[in-house]
Amino acid sequence: MKKYTKKICLIGPEGVGKTSLIRRYVDNKFDDKYISTIGVSLSNKLIKVPDSYDIELILWDLEGFTSKGLHFPTTYLSGASGFVFTCDINNEDSFRSTQKICSELYTKFEDKACFSVALNKTDLLQEEESHQLKKAREIFKDTPPIDFIPTSAKQDNKVGELFSHLSKYLVDYDIPNFRF
Ligand SMILES: Nc1nc2c(ncn2[C@@H]2O[C@H](COP(=O)(O)OP(=O)(O)O)[C@@H](O)[C@H]2O)c(=O)[nH]1
Numbered sequence: 001m002k003k004y005t006k007k008i009c010l011i012g013p014e015g016v017g018k019t020s021l022i023r024r025y026v027d028n029k030f031d032d033k034y035i036s037t038i039g040v041s042l043s044n045k046l047i048k049v050p051d052s053y054d055i056e057l058i059l060w061d062l063e064g065f066t067s068k069g070l071h072f073p074t075t076y077l078s079g080a081s082g083f084v085f086t087c088d089i090n091n092e093d094s095f096r097s098t099q100k101i102c103s104e105l106y107t108k109f110e111d112k113a114c115f116s117v118a119l120n121k122t123d124l125l126q127e128e129e130s131h132q133l134k135k136a137r138e139i140f141k142d143t144p145p146i147d148f149i150p151t152s153a154k155q156d157n158k159v160g161e162l163f164s165h166l167s168k169y170l171v172d173y174d175i176p177n178f179r180f
């Protein structure tokens, strides 16, 4: 059985739910309390695709960025094959600020890594989901992801799909580990 190991980094502003998405995915737990991530926290998850391959994900939960930019050295992104740019689906400013960071990194990882956009907190939607998705597509048009996935870490909506689809893509297209 073939075994892959892939590093995936979650990047987004503070408070959009990066830590919660990982916690839901890895431990199937959710907490309403907000404890902000300092630096980085690592988790592992093994996915077994029957009769096909195993893939071990190393999930890097990175400190959220603020208007001052990234709060960690870009060397933390080294060796990643995938990124999950995470936004709050109810907050267009989070789409814009995340896309800005994405475009700063994009020239370095384009063709060498791939990424998804998670639009989290769908349980708090006030607009139509399709309306918010359309806005996100427009804002990310110059840095197109493989997917836009509306998620809720709280209600466990599409969290598994987010990570499993990205991982399948990394394996199917044999995305290497790239270095900054
Ligand atoms: N309603 C709702 N709250 C969420 C969701 N995901 C995270 N939160 C809450 O948002 C806050 C920030 O979450 P956290 O995962 O720490 O965000 P991070 O800074 O991006 O890591 C916490 O109070 C979480 O409980 C979600 O899907 N729905």
Ligand SMILES: [Mg+2]
Binding pocket: 018, 019, 020, 035, 036, 037, 061, 062, 063, 064
């Ligand atoms: Mg966090």
